[in-house]
Amino acid sequence: MSLKLICICILCLTLTINAAPSKKQVADTLQECLNPVKGNKVFPNDAVYSQDIIDENTRITFKPAVIVYATSVEDVQTSVKCATTLKIGITARSGGHSYEKYGTGGRDGVLVVDLANLNNITINNSKKTAVIGAGNKLGPIYYTLSQSGFLIPAGSCPSVGVGGHSMGGGYGLYGRKFGLASDHISSVNMVNANGDLITASTDENPDLFFALRGAGGGSYGIVTDITFNLSPVPPTVTSFTLTYDPSKLQLTFDAMNQVGTSLPAEMTISLSISPNNVQIVGVHLGSSESAQSALKKFIKVSSPTDTQFNEETFFASVVRMGFQGFQGTINPTHHPNSFKAKSFFVKSPGLSSAGVQSINNFLNTIECSTFAEFDLFGGGAANSIAPDETAFVHRDTLYLIQLYTTLTGDESTDKICLDKLTSFGITFQKRFTSYFSYQNYIDRDLQDWQHRYYGSNFERLTKVKQKYDPKNLFNFPQSIPTSAN
Structure with missing residues (x-):
């Protein structure tokens, strides 16, 4: 065998070994990694996939690698660790109202963590606070809180998810009296890029707490629940x-x-x-x-x-x-x-x-x-x-x-x-x-x-990003980057 032929054979072998995995191989690997997740997982070949990728805006459609319907914080943590291990994008979907479909990644091939099942609402009447799962919609929140005589100020559309809404500010028809939804947040629990559950408040990770209240819609991690300070429902x-x-x-x-x-x-x-x-x-x-x-x-x-x-x-x-x-x-x-x-x-x-x-x-x-x-x-x-x-x-x-x-x-x-x-x-x-x-x-x-969204706060937000997500795991076309440059 000539030296030239040997070189060609070696080159072919190398290309074969380094060939990109097929979609099926990726799906199989992802499915295996997500096996510990207790919630439902919807892959592109599943019958319900085409329906499950429909959000509020049908102008654009992205095709996730999988949709994980998390039923616990542990499901979220497993999903984040899989995304890190397999080097694929990951995003959270709270209510599915992102105007640019960032709840399904803003691009194809992303691991979507749907938070709809993280919908507990725990009210502390004496402290006038409520721990609200990030998958709750505004309508049920208004109803549940009002039954105990409380409210949080938020928007009018009942199907909007509180996770994205409050992390972006959250203005509504009670705003002039009470302010934004984000102004009433006292703490946030979030799964970070390492898959750890951390808390952000004035006492713990205050820099992250600053960032989440207005720029927290998917840029820093996956928010699992939010503690709100409550206001009394007016009698009339x-x-x-x-x-x-x-x-x-x-x-x-x-x-x-x-x-x-x-x-x-x-x-x-x-x-x-x-x-x-x-x-x-x-x-x-x-x-x-x-x-x-x-x-x-x-x-x-x-x-x-x-x-x-x-x-x-x-x-x-x-x-x-x-x-x-x-x-x-x-x-x-x-x-x-x-x-x-x-x-x-x-x-x-x-x-x-x-x-x-x-x-x-x-x-x-x-x-x-x-x-x-x-x-x-x-x-x-x-x-x-x-x-x-x-x-x-x-x-x-x-x-x-x-x-x-x-x-x-x-x-x-x-x-x-x-x-x-x-x-x-x-x-x-x-x-x-x-x-x-x-x-x-x-x-x-x-x-x-x-700067149109974050003004003079933008550079500060990038520093928080660099600290909590230096490898930019949580990213979409308009997420906070790790550098202002």
Whole structure:
């Protein structure tokens, strides 16, 4: 045999030995590693796989290597150790509401740890605290806590998972009185990159505790449960709706800008505009009489065509504001759809008349169904915390805007809509809003997201990442990196 032929044979043998493992080999190895997990495991060949990878946003789909339905902290720890050993990505899914599908990794081939079964809620009445499993949805949390006379401030959508929601801040219709969900966290239990369960609080790992409250959505580890400080449920709550003539839109913004921050902290309002529809929904933690009294000046300035006030219990208000998101008493329902969203924070004195006209023109010309939502943020508890006290930096804002576009399913039309939304978002931000956006309305296309989501806290967050996850095991397209460079 010639030397040349021997070399070729050796080369072929080397290539064979070093060949990448097949998908089946990877799946078999992963399945063996995950064998100690007691929860269900769904692999790509399983019949339910195609259904289980569907989350709230159907615009994009990623194909995980496996979905692990953890039933215990030990299941989470085993999953993390397998991901480390096999060098594959890992992510947590709490409610499946990530706008960019980061709950399934933001890419193919990731090990997804679904936390839905980590849904215990343990209330300590004397301490006025609750330990809440990270897989709980907001609807059942509101219900369970209210049965004991308590609440945490959070969002309106009942099917949103508390894990992702509170780790990104968590604003909602009780925010002006109580602040963000993250502001009420007293400690967090998290499985780190080594597979160890650690606690973050003001006393233990305080640097991690800082980071998790605003930037903790999957960047540092897998949160398994959260301890919240509870607030008392008010005896009476008034939900209200103010309807407006779309041609008088500017009057509504005049009221938001001029009167909004002077509304009592017990009242939070959200303005929604779309073609031919302008409406404010709100919640007042008090009687209908006191709500109408508090809104007297606002109503005078904005001139609604119709007003409705509903005095009810706290949980009845939660259900009403859940916008048909409940099935039966407390079970939240998902409504998957294909969408894209942008967000903007507006500081005082608010959106100018040119800004109002700009967004109204956009809503009336884009080919896809689109609405804009303005959540009053200013004049409340969320503004009273320093921007560097937690990772949530957006403390000096007047209101938060969300632009939400529902796609049609027609590829060419949807491309036009997405291009228009992106172009408008860039121009609108430069001309009319602050530089910042809301991390819970995460947008993969956002330029300089590092500073638009985290501002002056970003470099500090990367140092925390370097300390707790130096090998960047927990990563997705917009996770906190190990370096600010």
